Amino acid sequence: MSYTQKKVDVLVLGGGAAGVCAAISAARAGKKVLLVESQGCLGGSRTATGVDTFYGFYTPKGQQRIVGGIPWEIAQLLTEANAAFERKNTYGAGTGITYDVEILKVIYEQSVLDSGAELLYHTYASRVHVSDGYITGVVLANKQGLTEVSANIYIDTTGDGDIAARSGAPFEKSDAAELQSLSTIFFMANVDISAAKSVSHDELAARMRKANQSGHYSLPREEGSWHITPHAGVIQANMVRVSGVDATDPYALTLAEVEGRRQTRQYVRFLKEYVAGFEDAFLVGTSHHIGIRETRRIQGEYMLTEEDVVIGRKFEDGIACCGAPVEDHGAGKDTRWVYVKDDGYYHIPYRCLVPKEIQNLLVAGRCLSATHSAQASARNSAQCMAMGQAAGTAAVISLEQHVPVSSIPIPLLLERLRSQDVVI
Numbered sequence: 001m002s003y004t005q006k007k008v009d010v011l012v013l014g015g016g017a018a019g020v021c022a023a024i025s026a027a028r029a030g031k032k033v034l035l036v037e038s039q040g041c042l043g044g045s046r047t048a049t050g051v052d053t054f055y056g057f058y059t060p061k062g063q064q065r066i067v068g069g070i071p072w073e074i075a076q077l078l079t080e081a082n083a084a085f086e087r088k089n090t091y092g093a094g095t096g097i098t099y100d101v102e103i104l105k106v107i108y109e110q111s112v113l114d115s116g117a118e119l120l121y122h123t124y125a126s127r128v129h130v131s132d133g134y135i136t137g138v139v140l141a142n143k144q145g146l147t148e149v150s151a152n153i154y155i156d157t158t159g160d161g162d163i164a165a166r167s168g169a170p171f172e173k174s175d176a177a178e179l180q181s182l183s184t185i186f187f188m189a190n191v192d193i194s195a196a197k198s199v200s201h202d203e204l205a206a207r208m209r210k211a212n213q214s215g216h217y218s219l220p221r222e223e224g225s226w227h228i229t230p231h232a233g234v235i236q237a238n239m240v241r242v243s244g245v246d247a248t249d250p251y252a253l254t255l256a257e258v259e260g261r262r263q264t265r266q267y268v269r270f271l272k273e274y275v276a277g278f279e280d281a282f283l284v285g286t287s288h289h290i291g292i293r294e295t296r297r298i299q300g301e302y303m304l305t306e307e308d309v310v311i312g313r314k315f316e317d318g319i320a321c322c323g324a325p326v327e328d329h330g331a332g333k334d335t336r337w338v339y340v341k342d343d344g345y346y347h348i349p350y351r352c353l354v355p356k357e358i359q360n361l362l363v364a365g366r367c368l369s370a371t372h373s374a375q376a377s378a379r380n381s382a383q384c385m386a387m388g389q390a391a392g393t394a395a396v397i398s399l400e401q402h403v404p405v406s407s408i409p410i411p412l413l414l415e416r417l418r419s420q421d422v423v424i
């Protein structure tokens with residue numbers, strides 16, 4: 001089959017938190033970069049899903065900032081635009097940076113375009129052509145038809161590891177029953193915030209239990225939470241839990257979207273009936289794309305483990321720091337939390353971004369090489385952005401030195417990252 005052809009230096013597939021930073025870092029180094037995104041905005045979970053708080057910039061209990069570089073630049077741009085604020089010591093994950101999702105969309109777009117990268121929306125990366133362990137092209141599908149884009153280096157930031165899987169690189173995927181649950185995020189307006197704050201997190205959970213016991217509700221998650229946003233009277237809620245879904249199965253994903261909105265209506269009814277301050281509130285938005293926490297995890301040159309997370313292990317090829325706890329949203333009504341020892345942090349090694357068997361492919365973001373439990377920590381947004389920046393920088397080095405991505409000189413990678421204010 002013949003396709004329209006296009007050639008770039010670096011092809012980044014998926015414009016979520018990781019893809020944005022991968023494209024910016026490679027383009028800033030002067031490379032010809034194309035960033036492809038299937039939806040009509042950048043940010044993935046951070047925008048289309050409505051998850052409006054960056055975690056992972058700080059260790060949970062302390063105030064030590066452990067992520068810099070492009071992710072911190074993005075956070076600063078949000079603050080300068082008066083579109084973000086820090087929420088100190090929020091439940092479980094520590095200090096978060098809560099932002100206006102609509103402003104983040106624009107900041108991501110502007111940062112990508114300013115870097116010189118080319119941006120392509122409404123385009124789906126489909127078939128992957130491979131020869132002798134090298135990807136030779138990725139076929140993109142959009143309204144114009146099919147185009148084969150060839151690049152020197154490919155970066156898979158689809159979250160689901162679509163490109164790695166289709167190239168034949170090995171990956172792991174837990175059984176549907178063990179995969180972390182999916183969540184539709186929702187926003188409500190006209191909330192009396194001070195009245196609503198009089199109900200503690202524990203009391204909210206107790207009322208959810210009571211509502212379930214009344215027989216008029218079947219709320220699958222009894223410890224979800226809501227928080228304030230930059231807009232007066234508007235809250236964001238993370239309560240929905242759709243379990244047992246493999247989000248790489250499009251039919252199952254479709255049913256999950258339907259179920260997520262069905263649950264949302266129930267949680268909205270619960271809040272209005274059981275929680276002071278919500279009486280006159282109304283639903284103003286749900287995720288355009290249901291939130292996916294976990295699907296494929298590639299098998300890279302190293303696989304991060306829960307032990308690495310808990311003991312705060314450091315690696316010689318560490319490209320990002322993470323102090324976020326394991327936050328495992330299983331199928332039950334509760335979430336499993338496991339913290340890094342002594343409020344410390346661990347390194348994400350470069351090898352977790354390097355898939356086995358394919359010489360010119362990197363991954364970044366939630367499809368990194370990690371066990372189910374370790375991924376439940378490393379998937380935080382600040383770390384996904386940091387991984388993206390590292391992958392973009394590594395791609396440039398691989399291109400310059402004409403070596404496979406697995407053979408780039410690590411000291412050079414670390415030196416370049418430090419020069420970009422990355423905290424390692």
Ligand SMILES: Cc1cc2nc3c(=O)[nH]c(=O)nc-3n(C[C@H](O)[C@H](O)[C@H](O)COP(=O)(O)OP(=O)(O)OC[C@H]3O[C@@H](n4cnc5c(N)ncnc54)[C@H](O)[C@@H]3O)c2cc1C
Pocket residue numbers: 013014015016017018019036037038039042043044045046049051052053054055056123124125126157158159160162182183184185238290291292293364365366367379380381382384
């Ligand atoms: C419900 C939920 C709540 C969360 N809460 C928090 C939180 O409060 N704080 C925090 O820090 N983290 C949180 N996270 C985790 C964090 O948001 C994500 O792990 C992280 O943003 C993932 O970024 P990513 O770029 O790896 O993937 P994604 O955000 O999934 O982005 C992947 C992008 O690739 C695109 N794409 C996929 N396949 C293709 C294809 N074949 N072709 C073209 N484009 C494609 C998608 O449209 C998407 O834009 C949460 C996650 C979820 C789901």
